[in-house]
Amino acid sequence: MWRWFGLLCCASAQAAEFDAALHWQSQHYRDSTRSVLALRTELQQQWQGWHYQVDTALVNDSVIAEQSALNNVTGLGLRRTSTPNYLQWQQHFLRYRADRLSVSIGLQQLDWALIDRGSMFDVWQAYDFTDLLSPKALAQNALRLQWRGKDSNAVQWDFIYNPKANLSKVPAGEFAYPIELPSEKPDDQWGLRVSGNWRQQDLAAYAFTGINASPVLCQASLRLCYDSLQLLGASWVSPLDGSALLRVEAGQVWQQRSDGQKVSQHAETSYHQYSIALEREWFGVFADEDQWLALVQWSDVANLHTSQPAVSQSQFLAAPPELGQFASRQLDYRRLFQQQLLGKLQFDTDGSMQSILALEWAIDTANHGHSWLLSWQHRLADQGFWRIEWQQLQGKSTSFWGQYADKDRLQLTLNWQF
Amino acid sequence: MRLLSFTTMSCAIVLLTTCVVQTFGLLPTANAATANTAEQIIQRSWQLYRQHTPAEQEQITLQTTKDGEATREKTLLRWTRYQTSSEQVVIKFDTPAADAGLALLIDRTDRSQQQMWLRLPSWVKARRVQGQRQAQYFAGTDFTFEDNAELSGKATERYNYRLLDESKNGWWIEATVKNPSDSAYGRREIWLDRDYAITRIDYFDRNLSLIKTLQNIELKKFPNGGWRPDLMEMRNQQEARLTVLKVKARQFDSNLASQIFSQEFLGD
Numbered sequence: 001m002w003r004w005f006g007l008l009c010c011a012s013a014q015a016a017e018f019d020a021a022l023h024w025q026s027q028h029y030r031d032s033t034r035s036v037l038a039l040r041t042e043l044q045q046q047w048q049g050w051h052y053q054v055d056t057a058l059v060n061d062s063v064i065a066e067q068s069a070l071n072n073v074t075g076l077g078l079r080r081t082s083t084p085n086y087l088q089w090q091q092h093f094l095r096y097r098a099d100r101l102s103v104s105i106g107l108q109q110l111d112w113a114l115i116d117r118g119s120m121f122d123v124w125q126a127y128d129f130t131d132l133l134s135p136k137a138l139a140q141n142a143l144r145l146q147w148r149g150k151d152s153n154a155v156q157w158d159f160i161y162n163p164k165a166n167l168s169k170v171p172a173g174e175f176a177y178p179i180e181l182p183s184e185k186p187d188d189q190w191g192l193r194v195s196g197n198w199r200q201q202d203l204a205a206y207a208f209t210g211i212n213a214s215p216v217l218c219q220a221s222l223r224l225c226y227d228s229l230q231l232l233g234a235s236w237v238s239p240l241d242g243s244a245l246l247r248v249e250a251g252q253v254w255q256q257r258s259d260g261q262k263v264s265q266h267a268e269t270s271y272h273q274y275s276i277a278l279e280r281e282w283f284g285v286f287a288d289e290d291q292w293l294a295l296v297q298w299s300d301v302a303n304l305h306t307s308q309p310a311v312s313q314s315q316f317l318a319a320p321p322e323l324g325q326f327a328s329r330q331l332d333y334r335r336l337f338q339q340q341l342l343g344k345l346q347f348d349t350d351g352s353m354q355s356i357l358a359l360e361w362a363i364d365t366a367n368h369g370h371s372w373l374l375s376w377q378h379r380l381a382d383q384g385f386w387r388i389e390w391q392q393l394q395g396k397s398t399s400f401w402g403q404y405a406d407k408d409r410l411q412l413t414l415n416w417q418f
Numbered sequence: 419m420r421l422l423s424f425t426t427m428s429c430a431i432v433l434l435t436t437c438v439v440q441t442f443g444l445l446p447t448a449n450a451a452t453a454n455t456a457e458q459i460i461q462r463s464w465q466l467y468r469q470h471t472p473a474e475q476e477q478i479t480l481q482t483t484k485d486g487e488a489t490r491e492k493t494l495l496r497w498t499r500y501q502t503s504s505e506q507v508v509i510k511f512d513t514p515a516a517d518a519g520l521a522l523l524i525d526r527t528d529r530s531q532q533q534m535w536l537r538l539p540s541w542v543k544a545r546r547v548q549g550q551r552q553a554q555y556f557a558g559t560d561f562t563f564e565d566n567a568e569l570s571g572k573a574t575e576r577y578n579y580r581l582l583d584e585s586k587n588g589w590w591i592e593a594t595v596k597n598p599s600d601s602a603y604g605r606r607e608i609w610l611d612r613d614y615a616i617t618r619i620d621y622f623d624r625n626l627s628l629i630k631t632l633q634n635i636e637l638k639k640f641p642n643g644g645w646r647p648d649l650m651e652m653r654n655q656q657e658a659r660l661t662v663l664k665v666k667a668r669q670f671d672s673n674l675a676s677q678i679f680s681q682e683f684l685g686d
Contacts, residue, residue, distance in 0.1 A: 019518070049675065051686075102677045111543065148676050151527065156680075200531050202546075243549040283550050291554065352558040353538060377540070382490065382514030417515030 017044045021384075021417040027131075028410045034173055035062045036131075040090075049097045051104075055090040061130065063173035091139050102146040107139045110160055112193060112206065114235045115247050115277045117342055117362070118299055121206050123191065123231060124160065126168040126213040132175040133371075133391055133409070140166050158193040165189050168215050170224065175404070183224040187211055202237035212255060230254040243281045247297075250274040273301040277342075283351070291348040299340050339366040354379050362401070369399025384416035456579035456591045463614040464571050470644025471670040473499040478665055482559055485658040492517055492557065493666075497678050498570050504529055505570050506679040511557065520557055521684040524566065529573040534563060537684040544684040553602030560630055560652040560661040564602055576600050588612050598624070611637075615645040623656075630654040 019042040027034040038059045045052040065084030093106030113119030124142075127135040142162040149155055165186035189210025196203055208231040215224040233251020240246055254270045277297035285292055341363040349355045356377045363370040372394075377387040389411040395402030480492040497508045504526045511520040519539035526532050534552070537544040552564040561569075576596055583590040588611040595601040604624040609617045619632040634647035650663040677683060 019515070021515075097675050097677045099673065099675050100677070102675075113543075116542075146677070146682070148680060150676055153527065197525075197533070200533060237546065239546065239548050241549070243551065245546055245548075279545075281547075281549075281551055283554055289555070351554055353540075356540075379516055382516050384516060417518075 016046070018042070019417065021415060023416075024414045026412045029407060032173075033062075034131075036060070051095040051097065052093075053095075054092050057088045057090055058085065059088060060085050061172075064130070089139075100148050100150065102144075102148075104144045105142075107141050108144065109137060109139045110142060110144070110162075111137070112158075112191075114204075114237065114249055115275050115297055116295065116344070118275065118297075118340060120231070120233060120249055120251055120253070120273050120275065121208075121235065123208045123210065123213070123229070124162070124189075126166045128169045129175075130169055130172045132171040132404075133407075138166050138168070153196060153198050155194060155196045158195070160189075160191050162189040162210065165211055165213065165226075167224075167226065168213055170215065175407070183215065184218075184226060186226060187228065200239055202235075204235045206231060206233045206235070206251065216257075218257075225257065227255045227257055229256075240278075245279045247277040247279070248274070271301055273299070275299040287350070289351040291351045293344070293346040293348075295342075295344040297342040299342070301339075340364050364395070364399055364401060367396065367399035367402075369393075369395025369401030369403075371401045380416075383418060384414070386415075387411075387413040389413070456581040456589070457574060457577075459581075459589050459591060459610060459614065460572060460577075460579055460593070460608070461574050463610055463616060464574070466614050466643040467645055468500045468505075468571060470640055470642060470646075471500070472672045473497070473674040474668060474670045475674065476665050476669075477667040478663060480557075480559055481662045481664075483660045483662075490514075490558070492559075497674055499674055499679055500571070501527065507566070507570055508678055508683065509566065510684070517557065522556065522563070522566065523679065523681060523684055525679070526567065526571070526573070529575070532567060532573075534567070535681050535684060536563075542685075544681045559663075560654040560657065560659055561663075562602065565632075565652075582607070586612070588617070603629070613639055613643070613645065615639065616647075627656075629656050 021040045021042075023036075023038040023040060025036040025038075027036075036059065038057050040057045041055070043054045061084065064086075089107060091106075091108055093104050093108040095102060095104035110124035111122065112124060113122040124140055125137040126140070128138055129135050140162045141164060142160050144161075145157075145159045147157040165188070167183050167186055187210065189208070191206065191208035191210070193207075194205050208229070210229060211226040212229040213226070215226060217223075218225040231251055231253050233249065235250075236246075236248045238246045250272070251274075252270060252272045256269075275297060276299075277295060279293070279295045282292040282294075284290060342361070344358060344360045346356060346358040349357075358373075358375050358377075360373040360375075361370060370393075372392045373389060374391075375387055375389040377385055379385045390408075391411070392408045393401045393404045395405065397403055397405070474497075476496045476498075478494050478496055480494065481489050482492075483489045491514075492511060493513045494509055494511045496510075499506045505524075506527065507522075507524040509522045509524075511517040517539065519537065521537045521544070523535040523544065524532070525534070534547045535544040536547045536551075547563065552567070553562055555561070556563050556566055577593045578596055580592045580594075581589060582592050588609060591608045591610070593606040593608060595603070598604075602623075603621050604626050605622040607620040607622075609619070611617050615634070615637050617634050617637070621629045621632070623629050631653050633651045633653075634649075635651055636647065636649035638646045638648050640646075646665070646668065648665045648668075652661045652663070654660070
């Protein structure tokens with residue numbers, strides 16, 4: 001890590017900073033392995049109210065390397081992939097921050113989600129589903145204007161315009177499609193969020209029009225399509241007793257197929273959705289300084305008819321007609337299941353983030369599928385950490401998780417910052 | 419003789435009346451008077467601290483040493499904005515690499531409803547923290563979340579103050595919280611010098627055992643009465659640990675962007 005601080009020397013803060021991290025991941029499935037090596041760099045330059053940031057990742061993925069080699073041999077029918085070593089621009093933006101107004105332009109992470117996973121307001125982020133079980137958020141090219149009142153309880157406005165949406169990347173390796181699926185051209189998107197904090201309550205209202213960043217399969221053309229999507233919603237965060245927190249999201253969604261096909265039996269569909277999350281912390285349960293965090297979240301959606309989400313199509317691409325009804329009930333992996341119960345139990349042995357044990361689960365109660373993730377992360381000196389994870393997928397073969405029931409995996413991760 | 423008797427009788431009547439009135443709480447007692455004085459001293463101290471600037475930013479080095487272990491060093495930035503009787507504080511860790519991204523926002527706009535948001539490096543975004551979390555040590559140091567909130571101003575209305583001693587060097591004051599759920603401490607003892615600068619605080623738990631001692635070793639004083647500690651040392655007797663907080667650079671700035679004091683900024 002290199003930093004050049006001119007901080008506080010002049011009328012305003014200025015600093016330059018360069019961080020680099022090496023990230024290695026090894027995944028072991030029942031009958032295959034995958035390794036990912038990534039060199040991530042982050043460059044920030046700040047001068048007075050200006051902030052310039054470039055984040056990149058140089059990635060080597062063994063699965064993509066294998067597929068790339070396979071394509072070169074056969075060249076027929078198989079998905080074409082990028083080269084085994086590739087450079088990702090993760091963020092590249094310029095921001096000006098005045099007293100109350102912040103303006104940023106460029107490739108940037110945009111996140112409106114309030115709850116941890118499956119947020120209906122996570123509309124901006126496309127996802128890299130190359131590793132289906134650990135999707136990574138992708139940045140969007142956007143213009144963002146944020147205005148904030150002088151007082152902490154004043155109303156805040158957040159306007160985002162995204163002229164050309166970045167699209168999600170479909171799974172590779174264990175979860176890959178057998179054939180190439182070209183994508184349609186994306187549309188522009190915009191959204192407005194108005195939020196405030198009053199009497200310890202965080203309240204926000206959302207309006208969005210754009211695309212559903214989770215791709216669906218246009219079966220007629222065998223292309224990845226992106227439904228257009230409009231959203232109106234509101235969220236509320238409220239402290240309960242001493243250490244509990246309640247988060248609620250609710251909204252109405254309108255969704256249309258971009259190719260004019262029907263969404264299920266409807267050319268246009270609308271539905272309402274809500275999520276309730278309860279979070280609580282405990283301290284000193286077994287030892288003086290241990291810390292526990294428990295999170296339980298329930299999400300449900302009514303009157304839902306969505307297109308077939310592409311990320312769960314791997315085994316049903318050529319599904320027989322009788323599975324059509326099932327396929328239409330396969331829900332949007334990125335944002336919601338029809339009914340899902342999410343949870344997390346985290347244990348920090350001494351409250352210093354040195355060693356953290358966590359159990360996370362996602363249960364699709366409507367289709368009877370579930371995912372369990374047990375992880376242990378331990379800090380190595382002050383420069384990095386290693387983590388070991390065991391993920392198990394179970395359920396009926398007609399459920400999202402159940403169709404991958406033989407894809408349990410053990411994953412080792414080493415992250416070193418320098 | 420008659421005059422003496424009258425004087426004696428008058429004194430006796432005054433004494434009796436005073437006793438009766440005091441017994442039934444009809445007049446402020448001598449103790450109450452000193453309590454007011456103690457509270458005024460604390461209020462004056464923070465008034466002088468705050469009047470110096472509407473906002474400031476500091477570059478800070480933290481060193482933590484536990485008995486038998488190597489010293490660990492961290493660097494952080496702290497932004498503070500003062501309002502009439504409140505303040506907002508943002509802390510962001512810069513090094514070591516594993517702590518980069520650790521950030522805390524303290525909003526005491528309404529001190530009766532203080533709010534905090536914490537972002538850990540492994541979290542995608544900041545979470546609101548409250549209640550029991552305030553008694554926990556922050557970032558492996560000897561400063562709890564509650565301590566961090568009170569480094570830039572004390573909510574004096576939440577405490578009862580009592581003057582323990584006064585000398586030519588300053589004051590020694592005891593602070594006990596009115597509502598026990600507002601603090602993890604049973605009692606604090608505060609030392610101030612004659613310039614109203616706080617030089618030392620002893621923190622006691624609810625069993626009134628000494629937990630730790632904060633000493634403001636390098637005090638910077640300004641012509642208008644303002645004061646700032648440039649070197650703070652928190653010696654934790656219970657944990658056998660020492661945290662030294664050194665202000666490497668400080669800038670008084672009346673134009674700190676409101677955007678800094680936001681949950682979004684913690685994740686930037």
